[in-house]
Amino acid sequence: MSKLQQLISCYKKNNTNKSTSDEETFIGAIDEGTSSTRFVVFSTKTNKLIASHQINTTNICLNEGWVEQDPEDILLKVKETIAVTCEKLQEMDIPISKIITIGVTNQRETTLVWDKFTGKPLYNAIIWMDIRTQSIVERYLNKKIPNCHTLELRKRHLQVKCGLTMNPYFSVFKLIWLLENVTEVSEAVKQKRCMFGTMDSWLIWTSGRQPAARGPDAARESIKY
Incomplete structure (x- = not known):
């Protein structure tokens, strides 16, 4: 069970009131964006918004770019x-x-690495x-590159394998940077305890019992899988 599942389970156990309509149920959504995080229900x-709460996120800019x-x-x-929205409900x-x-929607190409045994991040999330x-x-x-004699052909070489061009936007190049520049990451890889994923993978991490990523997010990593 992930940390988020545990939180929701706790609220469910502590809330035994009956709904005004036994037929009405609700869908929650985590919207983890670049500038803010929110939970909506x-x-x-009726398909209408019932309750929500939003908090701004903080960017860390250590160098230009x-x-x-x-x-x-x-x-x-x-x-x-989630907690505040549940209180509103x-x-x-x-x-x-x-x-x-x-459900989860999130900034897609943003890249994270963490220790699969401790669950602790090995570096900050590198934003898309x-x-x-x-x-x-x-x-x-x-x-x-064989048969790629122009810059444009080389840019599209990766696209044949994974559908994406060579661009700093995508996750695989962020992962390469982490491997080459962050000792904690390269050591964790050698010790087979480094986990890599996009934001959704981090949020629903279940200590390895059920590693997962949304298809649209995984498709933006530039990794052939």
Whole structure:
């Protein structure tokens, strides 16, 4: 069970009130974006927004072109938005147990690495707009690739394998930067305890029992799988 599942389970156990309509159920959604984190709850009966809470996120810019966020801070903010939204539902006499599922939408190419045994981040999340990997992309573009005699063909070489061009935007180049520049990450890889994923993978991490990522997020990593 992930940390988020534990939080929701706790609220469900502590809320035994009956809904005004036994037929009405609700859907929760975690919206973890670049500038804010929010949790929203919709009615499956009316499709209307019932309750929500939103918190701004903080960017860390250590150098020009670098954009990072603290993974643990993001997780705490997700938990807080869920907690406050659940309190709003309780004030409306809506049992938390009526939330039948929770979805996740998030900043997709943002890259995270963490220790699979401790669950602790090995570095800050590198945000999708971060351009520190431009030199890595150029390094690969300057390599000799069979049948790719122009820059445009080399840019599209990766696209044949995974559907994406060579661009700092995508996760694989962020991962390469982490491996080459962060000792904690390279050591964790050698010891087979490094986990890599996008923001959704981090939020629903279940200590290895059920590693997962949304298809649209995994498709933005530039990794052939």
